[in-house]
Amino acid sequence: MSAHLSRLRVRDLRTYVAADVVLGPGLTVVAGPNGAGKTNLLEAAYLACTGRSFRAASDADLVRRGAEAGNVAAEVATPAGPSVFSVGLEPGGQRTRRLRVDGNPVDSLLDHPARPRMSVFLPDRMVLVKGGPALRRSHLDQLLAVLRPGAAPLRRSFHEALRQRNALLSSLRARGADVAAAARELGPWDRTVAEAAAALTAARAGTTQAINPAVQARAEELGLSGVLEIAYRPRSSADPDEVLAALQERHGGDLERGFTHHGPHRDDLAVRRDGRLITRFGSQGEQRMALLALLLGETDVIEDATGQRPVLLLDDVMSELDAERRARLVALIRGRGQALVTVTEAAHVPGAEDPDVGRIDVVPGAAESVRVAAGGD
Numbered sequence: 024m025s026a027h028l029s030r031l032r033v034r035d036l037r038t039y040v041a042a043d044v045v046l047g048p049g050l051t052v053v054a055g056p057n058g059a060g061k062t063n064l065l066e067a068a069y070l071a072c073t074g075r076s077f078r079a080a081s082d083a084d085l086v087r088r089g090a091e092a093g094n095v096a097a098e099v100a101t102p103a104g105p106s107v108f109s110v111g112l113e114p115g116g117q118r119t120r121r122l123r124v125d126g127n128p129v130d131s132l133l134d135h136p137a138r139p140r141m142s143v144f145l146p147d148r149m150v151l152v153k154g155g156p157a158l159r160r161s162h163l164d165q166l167l168a169v170l171r172p173g174a175a176p177l178r179r180s181f182h183e184a185l186r187q188r189n190a191l192l193s194s195l196r197a198r199g200a201d202v203a204a205a206a207r208e209l210g211p212w213d214r215t216v217a218e219a220a221a222a223l224t225a226a227r228a229g230t231t232q233a234i235n236p237a238v239q240a241r242a243e244e245l246g247l248s249g250v251l252e253i254a255y256r257p258r259s260s261a262d263p264d265e266v267l268a269a270l271q272e273r274h275g276g277d278l279e280r281g282f283t284h285h286g287p288h289r290d291d292l293a294v295r296r297d298g299r300l301i302t303r304f305g306s307q308g309e310q311r312m313a314l315l316a317l318l319l320g321e322t323d324v325i326e327d328a329t330g331q332r333p334v335l336l337l338d339d340v341m342s343e344l345d346a347e348r349r350a351r352l353v354a355l356i357r358g359r360g361q362a363l364v365t366v367t368e369a370a371h372v373p374g375a376e377d378p379d380v381g382r383i384d385v386v387p388g389a390a391e392s393v394r395v396a397a398g399g400d
C-alpha cells in the first residue's frame with residue numbers, strides 16, 4: 024500500500040473558512056463551478072504534504088482574506104500507520120510557516136519518510152512542454168534525485184564548479200588576460216567542471232532512458248497517435264576527457280563572454296511525437312496528452328523505484344480532452360492509487376457515480392462546511 028491522504032482539514036486558507044474532507048485511497052472527483060475553490064483544495068493538500076504551494080504564492084496570498092492565520096492538516100495513511108502533516112501560516116507573525124509531523128515541529132516535511140509524494144498536473148504545467156529548457160532541466164534533475172537519491176548531489180556539484188569557473192573567467196576578462204594566461208589559470212577548473220558535467224550528463228541520460236518506455240505506454244493508452252519520445256538533448260559529452268577537450272578548445276570564446284558556454288547547463292529535453300517536436304506539430308489536446316503521459320509515466324517509474332506511488336493531483340485535466348480520451352484517462356488512473364481530479368462538471372469523469380469513486384462538491388460561498396466523504400477502493 025502506498026501512502027495516501029485519508030483526511031484533509033483546512034482552516035482560513037484561500038476561499039476556505041473551514042473545510043473537513045474525508046478521502047478514499049482511489050479516485051476522487053472534485054467538482055464545482057469556476058472560482059468555487061477546487062484548485063484551492065488541491066493546493067491545500069499539496070501544501071500540507073510539502074510545506075509549499077504548487078503555484079507561486081506568498082503566505083499572505085494563501086491565508087484567507089480577512090483572516091490573520093490559516094492552517095491545513097492532512098491525515099496520511101501509510102503502511103507504517105497513520106501520520107498527520109500540518110502547516111500553519113501567519114503572514115504577520117514572526118515565523119511564517121509552521122511545519123509539523125504528528126504535532127512535532129520539523130524544519131522540512133520533504134525528508135519525512137511517511138510523506139506521500141505528489142505528482143501534480145496543473146494547466147500551468149504545460150510550460151514544461153511549451154516553455155524554455157531550464158524548466159525541463161530542473162524537472163529532469165528532480166526526477167533523477169527521486170529515482171537515484173545517490174545522484175542527487177550531481178547537479179549541485181556541477182553548478183558549484185561552474186560558478187567558480189565563471190567567476191574566474193569574469194575576473195580574467197576584467198583583467199584583460201590573454202588566452203594563454205587564461206588557459207593556465209583555468210586548468211584546474213576545466214578538469215573539475217568536466218568531471219562534474221560528464222557525471223551529470225550520464226545521469227540525465229540514464230533517467231531519460233528509464234522513463235521513456237512508461238511514458239510511451241501511457242501516451243498510447245491515452246490515445247495519442249504516433250510514438251511519443253522524451254529525447255535528451257545534451258550539450259556536452261558524458262565522457263570527462265571529451266568535455267575537458269571541448270572546454271579547452273573554447274577558452275577564447277569563454278574569455279570573450281566571461282562565462283562558460285559549453286556544458287549541461289544548456290541541456291534540453293525534446294518532447295517528440297514520431298520524431299517531430301510536439302509543440303510545433305501537435306494540437307492543444309495532443310500537447311496536453313503528451314504532458315499527461317510524461318507525468319503518469321514518471322509516476323509509474325517512481326512507484327517501481329521507490330515502492331511508493333505518488334498521489335496524483337490533476338487540476339482541470341479534462342478540458343481539451345474529448346470524451347474518448349477522458350474515458351481513457353480515467354481508466355488509466357482508476358485502481359492505481361490515490362488521485363484527486365478537479366472538473367467543472369462531474370459528468371466529465373466517466374464513472375464518477377460509481378461507488379468506488381469519491382466525490383467532493385465544492386459549493387461557492389458554502390465552503391465553511393465542505394464535509395464530504397469519498398469512496399473506498
Ligand SMILES: Nc1ncnc2c1ncn2[C@@H]1O[C@H](COP(=O)(O)OP(=O)(O)OP(=O)(O)O)[C@@H](O)[C@H]1O
Nearest residue numbers: 037038057058059060061062063084085086087088
Ligand atoms: N487568500 C484568499 N482569500 C480569499 N479568497 C481567495 C484567496 N485566494 C484566492 N481566492 C479566491 O479563490 C477563488 C479561486 O479559487 P480556485 O482557483 O480554487 O477556483 P476553481 O474552483 O479552481 O475554479 P476554476 O474552475 O475556474 O479553475 C477566486 O475567486 C479567488 O478570488
Ligand SMILES: [Mg+2]
Nearest residue numbers: 061062338339
Ligand atoms: Mg481551478
